[in-house]
Amino acid sequence: MSLSSLLLFAAETGPALPGYTFGGPWILRNAWLLPFIPAMSFLVILFFGKRLPYKGAEIGIASVAAVLALAIISNFAWFDHRDHYEAAEAEDAIGALLNEAESGAALQVLVVDGTAEEIRLATEEPAAGELFAAAEGGDDGHSSEIHPSTAVRAEATWFQSGGKEFKVGTLIDGQAVMMLFVVSFISLLVHVYSTDYVAGDRRYTHYYAFLSLFTASMLLLVISASTIQFITAWELVGVCSFALIGHWWEEKPNSDAALKAFLTNRVGDIGLLVGMIILFFAAGQTFDIVKINTMALNGEIGHNTLLVASLCLMGAVMSKSGQFVLHTWLPDAMAGPTPVSALIHAATMVVAGVYMIARLYGVFYEGLSIKDSSVNPLALVGMITLVFAGLLAFVQDDIKKVLAYSTVSQLGYMVMALGVGAWTAALFHLFTHAFFKAGLFLGAGSVAHSVHSFDMKKDMGGMRKFMPTTYKTFVICTLALVGIFPFAGFWSKDEILVGTGGWGLFGGTGGNGSYTLMLIGGILGASLTGAYMTRVIYLTFFGEFRHVAHDDHGAHDSHDAHDHLPHESGPRITIPLILLSGFALLAGLVNLPPGFITGNLESWQERFLHFYEPVSAAYFPSVAHGTPSYSLAVFSSAIGIAGVAMAYFYYFVLVDRKAKQLGESLTELPNGPTTKVGFLRAGHTLLVEKYYLDHLYTDFIAAGTKGPIARAVYWVNQNVLDATIDAVGRTSVKTGTAVYTHFDQKVVDGAVNVTGLVSSETGGELRKLQTGKIQQYAAYLFAGATVLAGVLIFVI
Amino acid sequence: MLLNQFLLLAGALFCIGVYGVIVRRNGVMVLMSIEMILNAVNINLVAFGAFNGTPIGSVFALFVIAVAAAEVGIGLAIVLLIYRNKKSIDFSEVDTLKG
Numbered sequence: 074m075s076l077s078s079l080l081l082f083a084a085e086t087g088p089a090l091p092g093y094t095f096g097g098p099w100i101l102r103n104a105w106l107l108p109f110i111p112a113m114s115f116l117v118i119l120f121f122g123k124r125l126p127y128k129g130a131e132i133g134i135a136s137v138a139a140v141l142a143l144a145i146i147s148n149f150a151w152f153d154h155r156d157h158y159e160a161a162e163a164e165d166a167i168g169a170l171l172n173e174a175e176s177g178a179a180l181q182v183l184v185v186d187g188t189a190e191e192i193r194l195a196t197e198e199p200a201a202g203e204l205f206a207a208a209e210g211g212d213d214g215h216s217s218e219i220h221p222s223t224a225v226r227a228e229a230t231w232f233q234s235g236g237k238e239f240k241v242g243t244l245i246d247g248q249a250v251m252m253l254f255v256v257s258f259i260s261l262l263v264h265v266y267s268t269d270y271v272a273g274d275r276r277y278t279h280y281y282a283f284l285s286l287f288t289a290s291m292l293l294l295v296i297s298a299s300t301i302q303f304i305t306a307w308e309l310v311g312v313c314s315f316a317l318i319g320h321w322w323e324e325k326p327n328s329d330a331a332l333k334a335f336l337t338n339r340v341g342d343i344g345l346l347v348g349m350i351i352l353f354f355a356a357g358q359t360f361d362i363v364k365i366n367t368m369a370l371n372g373e374i375g376h377n378t379l380l381v382a383s384l385c386l387m388g389a390v391m392s393k394s395g396q397f398v399l400h401t402w403l404p405d406a407m408a409g410p411t412p413v414s415a416l417i418h419a420a421t422m423v424v425a426g427v428y429m430i431a432r433l434y435g436v437f438y439e440g441l442s443i444k445d446s447s448v449n450p451l452a453l454v455g456m457i458t459l460v461f462a463g464l465l466a467f468v469q470d471d472i473k474k475v476l477a478y479s480t481v482s483q484l485g486y487m488v489m490a491l492g493v494g495a496w497t498a499a500l501f502h503l504f505t506h507a508f509f510k511a512g513l514f515l516g517a518g519s520v521a522h523s524v525h526s527f528d529m530k531k532d533m534g535g536m537r538k539f540m541p542t543t544y545k546t547f548v549i550c551t552l553a554l555v556g557i558f559p560f561a562g563f564w565s566k567d568e569i570l571v572g573t574g575g576w577g578l579f580g581g582t583g584g585n586g587s588y589t590l591m592l593i594g595g596i597l598g599a600s601l602t603g604a605y606m607t608r609v610i611y612l613t614f615f616g617e618f619r620h621v622a623h624d625d626h627g628a629h630d631s632h633d634a635h636d637h638l639p640h641e642s643g644p645r646i647t648i649p650l651i652l653l654s655g656f657a658l659l660a661g662l663v664n665l666p667p668g669f670i671t672g673n674l675e676s677w678q679e680r681f682l683h684f685y686e687p688v689s690a691a692y693f694p695s696v697a698h699g700t701p702s703y704s705l706a707v708f709s710s711a712i713g714i715a716g717v718a719m720a721y722f723y724y725f726v727l728v729d730r731k732a733k734q735l736g737e738s739l740t741e742l743p744n745g746p747t748t749k750v751g752f753l754r755a756g757h758t759l760l761v762e763k764y765y766l767d768h769l770y771t772d773f774i775a776a777g778t779k780g781p782i783a784r785a786v787y788w789v790n791q792n793v794l795d796a797t798i799d800a801v802g803r804t805s806v807k808t809g810t811a812v813y814t815h816f817d818q819k820v821v822d823g824a825v826n827v828t829g830l831v832s833s834e835t836g837g838e839l840r841k842l843q844t845g846k847i848q849q850y851a852a853y854l855f856a857g858a859t860v861l862a863g864v865l866i867f868v869i
Numbered sequence: 870m871l872l873n874q875f876l877l878l879a880g881a882l883f884c885i886g887v888y889g890v891i892v893r894r895n896g897v898m899v900l901m902s903i904e905m906i907l908n909a910v911n912i913n914l915v916a917f918g919a920f921n922g923t924p925i926g927s928v929f930a931l932f933v934i935a936v937a938a939a940e941v942g943i944g945l946a947i948v949l950l951i952y953r954n955k956k957s958i959d960f961s962e963v964d965t966l967k968g
Contacts, residue, residue, distance in 0.1 A: 843966070843967060844964060844967055845963075845964030845965060845966040845967030846960070846961060846963075846964050847960055847963065848890065848891050848892070848894075848899070848960055848961070851890050851891055852891050855887055855891070
C-alpha cells in the first residue's frame with residue numbers, strides 16, 4: 074500500500090526513489106559471472122590453447138556462447154524485474170532507507186531532494202485513498218508511465234586505502250542488459266566467423282585469447298558500478314584493440330596503425346582521468362556512478378564543475394568513439410583482421426564512449442545544459458563528425474575504410490542524439506547499428522577472403538555473381554544503414570531526428586530543446602550515407618570482375634590455386650551474415666514509435682524505451698521524448714533516397730554506360746567532374762588527404778613540437794643539466810677525497826683498529842685461563858660458588 | 870639434638886671433598902672426592918629433615934644417593950676410556966681442551 078502511494082509520489086514530483094536496489098533476480102545480482110567466464114577462457118586459451126584439438130577456438134566459442142545464454146536470461150529477468158519489482162522487496166528497500174535516515178547516515182547519497190521526511194510520511198500514512206486507487210488503476214494500463222525503473226546492484230570492497238573503501242560492483246539496468254546482449258551476440262558470431270577467416274594463422278590461439286579478453290573487458294565495462302572500475306575496463310578494451318589491430322605486426326603499417334590507435338586513445342584518456350577525478354572530488358570522494366549522477370541532477374555539484382568534467386570526458390569519447398578530430402585512428406585500425414574490425418571497431422568497443430555518456434548522463438545533462446538549449450558541444454561534435462566522416466567515405470578505395478568512416482559517421486549520430494537529449498534514440502541506434510555494421514564488415518571480410526584484397530577498384534567488381542549470399546546480406550545491411558523503411562536503421566535514425574525536436578515545419582516538437590542545426594545535419598548525413606553505400610555496392614558487386622590473378626599468391630591461399638575466380642565463402646562465414654542481416658531487417662521493430670500501430674498490438678510499441686530507459690530513477694534525468702512526425706520521416710527518407718539515387722545515376726547509369734562503350738570495367742568516369750571543375754577537384758583532394766588531419770598531427774603538431782622541444786631539451790641538457798651534474802660530480806669528488814683522508818682513514822679506521830686490538834689483547838689474556846685442566850675448571854667453579862655464597866649471605 | 874655438630878661434620882666432609890677434587894691427580898680419587906661432597910650434602914639434608922620433623926630431607930637424600938650411583942657409573946666409564954687412550958688416569962695430563 075505504502076509503496077503505491079510512493080510510486081505515485083515519484084511520478085508526480087520527479088525522481089524520488091534512489092532508482093536501485095540490492096535485491097532483485099539472482100542472475101542480475103550475479104552479473105559478474107558474465108565477464109568472469111570469458112576472462113577465465115582467456116587464461117585457459119593462453120596457457121593450454123595450443124595443445125587443444127581446435128587450438129583454443131572451441132574454448133572461446135563455448136565461453137561466449139555461455140555468456141550469450143546468460144545475457145539472454147539476464148534480459149528476460151530484467152524485463153520481469155522492470156515491470157514487477159515492488160511489494161516486499163521495495164518495502165525492504167524503503168525500510169533500509171528509513172533506517173539510514175534515522176541513524177543519520179549519509180542519506181543525501183540515497184534520497185533526492187531531502188525527501189527522507191516525505192518518504193517517511195508517505196510510508197507511515199499511506200496517503201489518501203483515492204490517490205492509492207489512482208495508482209493501482211494506472212498500473213493496469215500504461216505501467217510504463219509511473220512504474221519506475223529500479224536498477225539491480227551488487228558490490229564488494231576492492232581494496233581499502235587510508236580508511237577509504239574502494240568498491241567494485243555491478244550496476245544492472247536497461248542499458249547494461251541491452252549491451253550485454255549486443256556484445257555477447259556479436260562476439261559469438263565473430264568467434265564462429267573467425268574459425269574460417271583466420272584459419273591457419275600463425276597466431277590463431279593468441280587471436281582467440283584476445284577475443285576472449287576483449288569480450289570480458291567490454292562486459293566488465295558495461296556492468297561497472299564505479300568509475301574506477303569503468304576506467305579499468307576502458308583501458309583493457311584499449312589494450313585488446315591495440316593487440317588485435319597489430320595482430321599481423323610483421324608488416325610495419327599494421328603495427329603503426331596499432332600504435333596510432335593506442336596513442337590517439339591515450340590523448341583522450343587524459344580527459345577521461347581528469348574528468349573522473351573531478352567527479353570523484355566533486356561528489357564527495359566517491360567513485361559510485363549512481364551517486365555521482367544523483368548528485369549532479371540534484372544540483373549538489375556546481376554547474377561549472379560539471380561543465381569542466383563533462384568536457385574532459387568528451388575528450389575521452391572523441392578518441393574512443395572516433396569523434397571528429399580524434400577519429401583518425403579508426404580508419405587505420407582496419408589493419409586488423411576483419412572480424413576484429415566488425416567486433417571492436419564497429420559494433421562494440423567504439424561505442425564505449427557513447428555508453429559512457431549514457432552511463433554518466435546526469436553529469437552531461439546538467440553540465441552541458443542539454444535541456445532547453447539549441448546547441449551544445451556534444452551535439453555539435455556529433456553533427457560535425459557525422460557529416461565530415463560521411464564525406465570522407467566517398468574517396469576511399471578500400472572497402473573496409475569506407476565502412477570505417479561510415480562507423481565514425483554513425484557514432485556521430487549517437488553522440489549527437491545524446492547531445493540533444495534523445496538518450497533512448499542514441500542507445501537504440503547503438504543497438505541496431507551493431508547488427509547491420511557488423512553484418513557489413515563481415516560481408517566485406519567475406520568478399521576480401523575470396524579475392525585476398527580490400528581494394529574495391531582494383532580487385533573487386535561483379536562479385537554478386539560469385540557470392541550471392543554475401544551480396545544479399547550486404548545489401549540488406551546497407552539498406553538498414555541508409556535507413557530505408559522498414560529496415561532497422563530507419564527506425565533508429567528517425568528517432569534521433571525526432572529527438573532533435575523543435576523544428577516547427579515537421580511538427581517534431583517535444584524534445585529537450587530546439588536543435589535545428591542537428592536536425593539538418595542528421596538529414597544531410599542520411600543522404601551522404603545513401604550515396605557512399607551505393608558507391609560501395611556498385612564497386613564491389615556490380616560491373617566486371619577486375620581482379621587480375623597476381624603472381625604473388627602466397628602460400629596462404631594455395632588452397633584455391635586451381636580456381637582463380639572467387640567463390641562463395643563457407644557456412645561459418647555465411648551463417649553469421651544471414652543472422653546479422655535478419656537482425657538488420659527486424660531489430661527496428663523493438664521500438665516502434667507511438668501511434669504507429671493501434672489495436673491489440675499497441676503494447677508492442679516503444680518496447681525498447683519502456684524496458685531500457687531508467688524512467689524515474691534518481692540517477693537519470695527526466696528527459697522529454699519528441700513526438701514522432703510522419704512528414705519528418707517521409708522527408709528524411711526522401712533525402713536519403715535522393716542520395717542513393719544520385720549515386721545510382723552516376724555509377725549504375727553513367728559509369729556503366731561508359732564502361733560498356735569502352736568495353737572495360739570502370740570505377741569512375743574518365744573525365745568526371747572532379748577532374749574538370751576546379752573547386753570540386755580541390756574538395757576531392759581535401760577529402761583524399763582526410764582534411765589534412767594526419768598531416769596536421771604528424772607533420773605539424775608532432776614534428777613542430779618535437780623539433781624545437783628536442784633542441785630546447787638538448788640545450789637544457791647541455792647547459793643546465795650537464796653543468797649541474799658536473800658541479801655536483803666535482804663537489805662530490807672533493808668532498809669524498811676530504812672525507813677519505815681525514816675522516817675515513819683516521820677516525821673510522823682508527824676506531825676500527827682500536828676495537829680490533831682491544832679484542833685481540835683481551836682474548837689473548839683470557840685464553841690463558843682455558844688450560845684444559847679439569848681440576849682448574851673445578852677450582853674456578855668452586856671459587857665462583859664461594860663468591861656467590863658470599864654475595865647471598867653478606868649482601869642480600 | 871644439636872644441629873651444629875651435623876653441620877660441622879658436613880662442612881668438614883665438603884671441604885675435604887673439594888680439596889680432593891682440586892688437588893688429587895688420580896681420576897678415581899677425584900671421583901671419590903665428589904662422592905664425599907655429595908655425602909656432605911646428604912648429611913645436611915637428613916639433619917635438617919630430622920630437625921624440622923619431616924621425612925622430606927631423608928627422601929631427598931635417597932634421591933641424591935641414586936643419582937650419585939649413576940654419576941659414579943658414568944664417571945668410572947670416562948676414567949676407563951681415558952686409561953685406554955692414555956695408559957694413565959692422571960687428570961693433569963688430560964688437557965686437550967686447552968685454549
